[in-house]
Amino acid sequence: YYLIQNVQPSSNGVVYVPILKWSDSSNWTQYALSNVIVWPGNSSVPPTSHAVLSSINLRIGVIESSPFTIISYIVDEKGQTTTKLIGYIPELIDLLQTRMGFIPEVILAPSDQTYDGLIDSVANGLYDLVIGDVTVTAKRRKIVSFSNSIFDNSLCIVMRDTLPEDVNLISYLKPFSLKLWIVVLISVIYASVLVYLLERQDNESLQDRSIISSLAMSIWYSIGNVMGYGADMQPSTAAGRFLTVGLYVLSLVLVATYTANLMSNITISKSANIISGIDDIKKGKLPFSHIGIRIGTAGEDYYLQEISRQSRNFYPLKSQQEQYDSLLSGVIDATLMDVGAAEYITDNVYCNLTLVGAGFDNSVFGIVFRKNWLYEQDLDVNILSLRESGSLDRLKVKWFQTNKCPASYSILSDISVGIGTIGGLFVTFAAISILSLLLFAWTRRLLIKDILFKLIRRKVSSIEQNPSDTTHSTKTRKVSRLSQRSSFNVVHF
Incomplete structure (x- = not known):
C-alpha cells in the first residue's frame, strides 16, 4: 500500500496531505475527494511554466583546467594563504546565479579525477551539476543529460615548437x-x-x-x-x-x-614537425607510443574510434599538467587537446609549445546534470539568454583572446636555405682568399719591397728639400729689403 502526499503550507510550517493511493490495483486512485492539491505559489491551478532554480541549493562540481577553471592563491596581510577559483567557468556560474537566483556550493574535483569520472559522479548524485570543459558525446548522453552549449570546441594536436638550430659554420x-x-x-x-x-x-x-x-x-x-x-x-x-x-x-x-x-x-x-595534421597521425607517421592521450576524455574516445581501432597503444596521461610536462621533457612528441585550452596555454604559458594542423572532431561543451532533471528547461533558457545577449562571447574574449608569448615564426612556412646553413662555406672562402692574397704578396715580395723603398726615399727627400727652400727664401727677402733701403737713401741724399 503506497501514498502520494502533497506538501502544503500551514500555520505550524508544512503538512503532508495524502492525495493518491495504490494498493493491489494497477493504477493510482484518489485518496479522498475532499483533499485538494496545492501547487507552488499556494495555487490550486497547475502551473503551465517550468520549474525555476530560485533559492535552490546546488552542488556544482568543477575541475581545474586553464583557462576554464584556474586556482588562484591569495596571501592576505597576515600571511595566510587562501584559494580562489577564477576563469571562464567561475564567471559563468556568477552570471547564471545572478539571473536564476540559485545558491551555489562549488566543489573542486580532485586533481586525478577524469572527465568520465565527473559524469559518473553526477549520475550517482554526488553533484547536482558539473560545469566545465566537458564535451558532449553520445556515450555520455546515455548516462546523463547536457544543457545547451556553453562553449564551441574541437580537438587539436599540440607539439613542441622546434627551435632553430645554432649556426654551424662547418x-x-x-x-x-x-x-x-x-x-x-x-x-x-x-x-x-x-x-x-x-x-x-x-x-x-x-x-x-x-x-x-x-x-x-x-x-x-x-x-x-x-x-x-x-x-x-x-x-x-x-x-x-x-x-x-x-x-x-x-x-x-x-x-x-x-x-x-x-x-x-x-x-x-x-622540417620543424614530422606531421602536419591528424591525417599524418592516422597514417602512422608518428609512433603511437609517442602520442600522449589523457585518459577519460573525449580525446581518448576519438583516438580509440578513429585512429587505433580500440587499441590502447598510446602513452596514457592523467592530467592536463602531465600533458604539458611530458611534451616539454620529450617523453611524448604530440598530444590531443581541446582547442580552447590549447590556444590559451600555447599563447600565454608555454610559449615553446605549438598547435599543428587544423582542428578536427568539432563538438560543444555543456553543463552536466542527471537525466529528467526538474530544472533542465530553466537552465537551458538562461544559457540561451546569455548567448543571445553576448555575455558568453565577452567571457570568451576576456579569457581566450590574450597573448603573453612573444611573436614567433613557423619554421615550416620558410624552406629557403639560410646563411646559417652554409655560412661556414663563405667563411672558408674568405680564409682562402686571404691566404691567396698573402701568397700573392709573398711571390711579389721583392717588387713590393722596391715600391715601398721608393716611396720612403721620396718622402725623405721631400722632407730634406723643404728646409733648404725655406732658407733660400729667407735670404732672398733679406737682400730685397737691403736693396730697398739703399735705393731710398740715394734718392734723398
Missing part, C-alpha cells in the same frame, strides 16, 4: 664523415705526387719550375679534377691521362654523393 662538411674527408685528402695528395712524377719531364706547365712550384701545380690539378671543375694544365703522357680518368671517376661519385647528402641534411634540418 655544416657544409656534414655530408661526409671525418674519415671520408681524410681519405679524400689523402687521395688528392697521392694523386698530386703521381702527377708530379708522371708529368714532370714532359709537361710544359711543370718544366722550368722548382720542386715546390711543380708540386703546387700538381695539387692544383688534382683538386680541380676531384671537385669536378678541372684545371688549365693538361696531361702530356699516357700515364697522366689514365690517372686523370681515375680522378674523373672519383669526382663523379664524390660530387654526386656530396650533393645528395647535403640536400638531404638541409631538408631534414628545415
